[in-house]
Amino acid sequence: MPTHEPAAADGAAVDLGGAPPERLRGLYRDMAVARALDGEAVALQRQGVFPAYVSLHGQEAAQVGSAAALDRELDFAFPTYREMAVALTMGVDMVGYMASHRALWHGGLYDPMASRFGPVNAVVGGPVPHAVGWALGERLRGGRGCAIAYFGDGASSEGDIHEAMNFAGVFGAPVVFFCQNNQWALSVPNEAQVAGGSIAARATGYGMPGATVDGNDAVAVHRAVSGALERARSGGGPSLIEALTYRIGPHSTSDDPGRYRGPEEERYWRGRDPIARLRAALEEAGHADSAFFDETDALARERAARIRDGVSAAPAPDGAEMFTRVYREPTEALRRQQRAWHEEAELS
């Protein structure tokens, strides 16, 4: 008898619901690239190129499905640190993004403002109020953009999440709170992390609709997030979506899930693999054939390898950046320290 009964995605066949085949193939393609790149990243950690890595294996549908619903010209995503597939779907420079996992620069080496995908942030509740601020700012200027805040079931215990949701509810801010409930907050299961059993159920108290969605069904996620964005864009205010999914791997490359969960649970979720499920639905609907999948999977591997090589070869930033990025108008004390550092660097 497992000690932990995970909140399950329903695992039913993916209902394509008349979505355009090109969009569906796009979802599949981004999920395949994310899966391949995730595998390369784990390998890079094993090779010692990355000091650590946080795998999203199993969460591709939640991430790609939600990100594909965003308007890349209008909206802004606030990630924490496991949203690689969101970055990928939004067209972020992936070498720059993966540089954060190589620890070349804390927030990554891409431009978050230009790509509308916020910097990687390890304080898991921290960026959620930023999404509300961004969304409020958008509404104050009369813009049409929405913010989406990504966070996990563990982060949902953080005070900032509650403050942010309450602010958004009070202000009616155009923001989508998107929780990827992957069942485990590092080693702590849902029932020991989330009182009340559901994160979505909290939405009522913040004056917004909350819904759970099968997070391993990219089409269902896309539909749910599209609806929430439409609501926000038309002045309907914030929403909370809880995507029920599963992290197949460890929390990070530094932990061992064998110490806190059983293999039968992982098998159960492997049986609900989001990529296999979308593939089956596409085949069933006749939207794609095996040639498409072979070709796409090969392209995914190739692209992942290119990003892997890019991030492996990326040079460390110039040490001067350490000083020049702290302020727009540096202090004299910092200038003095930079001069001293520079003189030392020249001597050594």
Place this chain on the structure above:
Amino acid sequence: MTELATAGEHTGSPTAELSMQQAINRALERVLEEDRSTLVFGEDVGRLGGVFRVTDGLQRRFGEKRVFDTPLAESGIIGLAVGLAMNGWRPIPELQFDGFAYPAVDQIVNQMARMHYRTRGAAPMPITLRLPSFGGIQAPEHHGESLESLFAHVPGLKVAAPSNPADAYRLLVQSVRADDPVVYMEPKARYWERRPVELTESTDPIGVSRVVRPGRHATLVAWGAMVHRCLQVAELAAEDGVDLEVLDLRWLKPIDADGLAESVARTRRAVVVHEAPLTAGLGAEVSSLIQEHAFRDLAAPVQRVTGFDVPYPAGPLEPQYLPTIDRILMAVQRTLEF
């Protein structure tokens, strides 16, 4: 800066007799008027006009979109400011009392102070965090604290602490226009002091201190409400023929190391006075800067007169906790007799 030459118009006379609380109100009025991207928000800043009435009338004048009340949640307020700044706004959040900045420390330190660095300069963070600060009003617990060394220690932040209405006006305008986050610490004990204020902008760059009283025998270094106390000390000392210089640091990050050195070069002696506890207080930094930059000029070790290493005590004990005139005079005597 030239476009601001006419900014005094709405305030009527360029010089007015104002309390510090009114001067800050005028500064907020000015920046709200001259830059449509500025937003004032926090707990009770709108309809009430702030618990100290610093934001009085601003919502009526600029509307609920630019001056608004938030729910009671300090971390949320600063997080909101960070997101607004990322969307091109110039937020001026208020945290109602200094002790309540602690619940927001993650957003201040991990987010507001670092976002520019984290994004390699892509995300602007022109936030001015207004923080009614320091003790001296015998307020309940958490309503009087001295957090300056905490914030001055954090890379990415700048910290201002005006001591009089005129500087309160100038430093706030300067902080809001600055493109980096500033923690602007208002000495609440001095909110009601009325002085003539020239409603003009600062000609000093950020980080420049000011000698508010020149003297020959020793320099008293202070900021916030302690500047006033040091001026009282200087007047008393003058009766005994001791001529004290009083240096108002004004900026606690960056600290004016050159200004400190120049003053000490004249007086050869320094006493640092602050409200915060002694250990690892900003007085240690000031003292160290003086020794690094003016060691040869020093005739005596730098003295510190500070709060004690205890929490800000309850009202009846606060007058004993804060540096008293006698304690400062004794420190002056120690340095003169060294």
